[in-house]
Amino acid sequence: MNEPAFAMLYARTAGPLCGYLRKLTGNAAVAEDLMQDSYIRFLSAAHVPDADDHQRHYLFRIATNLARDYFRRLKYDEHAPRPVAHVLPPSDDSRDVWRQLERVSPRDRELLLLAYVEGLSHAEIAKVTGLMRASVRPLLYRARKRFVAIVQGGAS
Amino acid sequence: MTMSGCAHEHETWQASASGRWTPALEAHARECASCADVRIVTETLATASSPAPTAMAPSAIWFCARHIRRVRAMTRIELVSLFGQLAALAVITGAALSFVDWPAVWAAAEAVPAPAWAGLVALVTGALVARNLSERSTH
Numbered sequence: 001m002n003e004p005a006f007a008m009l010y011a012r013t014a015g016p017l018c019g020y021l022r023k024l025t026g027n028a029a030v031a032e033d034l035m036q037d038s039y040i041r042f043l044s045a046a047h048v049p050d051a052d053d054h055q056r057h058y059l060f061r062i063a064t065n066l067a068r069d070y071f072r073r074l075k076y077d078e079h080a081p082r083p084v085a086h087v088l089p090p091s092d093d094s095r096d097v098w099r100q101l102e103r104v105s106p107r108d109r110e111l112l113l114l115a116y117v118e119g120l121s122h123a124e125i126a127k128v129t130g131l132m133r134a135s136v137r138p139l140l141y142r143a144r145k146r147f148v149a150i151v152q153g154g155a156s
Numbered sequence: 157m158t159m160s161g162c163a164h165e166h167e168t169w170q171a172s173a174s175g176r177w178t179p180a181l182e183a184h185a186r187e188c189a190s191c192a193d194v195r196i197v198t199e200t201l202a203t204a205s206s207p208a209p210t211a212m213a214p215s216a217i218w219f220c221a222r223h224i225r226r227v228r229a230m231t232r233i234e235l236v237s238l239f240g241q242l243a244a245l246a247v248i249t250g251a252a253l254s255f256v257d258w259p260a261v262w263a264a265a266e267a268v269p270a271p272a273w274a275g276l277v278a279l280v281t282g283a284l285v286a287r288n289l290s291e292r293s294t295h
Binding site: 036101 | 228
């Protein structure tokens with residue numbers, strides 16, 4: 001991949017990728033760091049896919065794995081940056097959504113964001129998350145049910 | 157609890173994401189539990205504001221990645237070079253040792269008295285310990 005091709009890929013994917021990581025991690029600064037790392041790892045890979053869709057899925061896969069590393073780090077590193085939805089200004093209409101997202105497990109968040117924000121098919125979600133294709137449907141169904149229960153106030 | 161979902165889920169997602177509903181699909185989404193859930197999830201997630209990224213410019217990321225690729229290539233070359241040097245050293249050492257008259261060496265070693273060997277071992281051990289201690293003191 002040459003530099004102009006990368007600039008085009010960046011223009012096409014930076015917004016969605018940053019939004020995905022922002023919603024997944026709940027922290028804008030962490031999301032931007034992970035986004036940069038994702039692009040650097042993407043470019044440093046031995047084989048970069050040629051097709052646009054494959055490049056996008058590969059990028060999201062790298063980002064998802066980096067976000068998983070971040071969540072693992074949260075468990076044992078007390079100095080790791082935390083999700084910051086709770087410090088959003090009261091005027092921000094999306095405060096409630098961030099709080100609701102915080103209550104969903106990272107894996108459920110991955111699935112929900114990939115399916116209902118990025119609009120990926122089950123096969124594409126399987127590629128990005130590393131899950132088996134047949135597992136995506138039931139896992140997504142359960143994640144959706146749990147999130148709807150949180151949104152409707154039915155879950156504690 | 158069935159997990160089969162509904163055949164209209166994708167259309168419902170598209171309509172929820174774009175806000176363009178057909179009357180028939182909207183009526184279906186009200187009746188169908190799966191599509192109602194898809195609508196709630198999609199519309200809720202869409203309200204989470206996400207500011208545009210302010211990360212590094214793509215050219216900076218490109219140069220950073222190129223630098224990493226170069227460093228990796230250099231490391232690979234250094235490793236190959238190191239293995240080459242080790243192989244050459246092994247060949248040269250083998251060749252040199254093949255010229256040694258080993259029976260004469262053993263005979264000379266046996267002629268050295270045991271206390272001399274003990275002294276040599278003590279000297280080498282002492283030198284190693286002194287070196288180790290001096291390294292520790294400098295750190």
